[in-house]
Amino acid sequence: MKTAEIKVTVELDDNNVPENILWESTDSANKEAVPVKSMMLALWDHNYKNALRIDLWTKDMSVDEMKIFFFQTLMTMGDSFLRATGETNIIEDLRDYCDHFADKMQIPRS
Structure with missing residues (x-):
């Protein structure tokens, strides 16, 4: 081991x-x-x-950095949940919410 x-x-x-x-x-x-x-x-x-x-x-972490950190964490939590459960329907909802979160927080996305 x-x-x-x-x-x-x-x-x-x-x-x-x-x-x-x-x-x-x-x-x-x-x-x-x-x-x-x-x-x-x-x-x-x-x-x-x-x-x-x-x-x-x-x-010294800025509010803008925290917004990006939360956004990225939510997205990766969704990815992990999908891999662990295969629940695609709820992940689509979570990704929609993440898009909404990014818009509200004015987080640039590439």
Whole structure:
């Protein structure tokens, strides 16, 4: 059995607000910690049938960056849900909502 480790380091200011977030993985080609401005981690507790979440962002992440981050996260969550369930009808609805979200947030799309 192979084991991989993902490590997230959060540097906090005096008020416990994230200043820096770094992540690294034993499976990554890049062996150095990579700085990021935001993260969302969701885990499924099968015993309690409950999602466990950690959402963090650095104090220098702009609102415009956060809008793009949420848009991209919603889109990729839809992709993951489709791969996991094959539920195409609801994914079309989610993608329609994501288009609406991008329009409302004035997020440029290519």
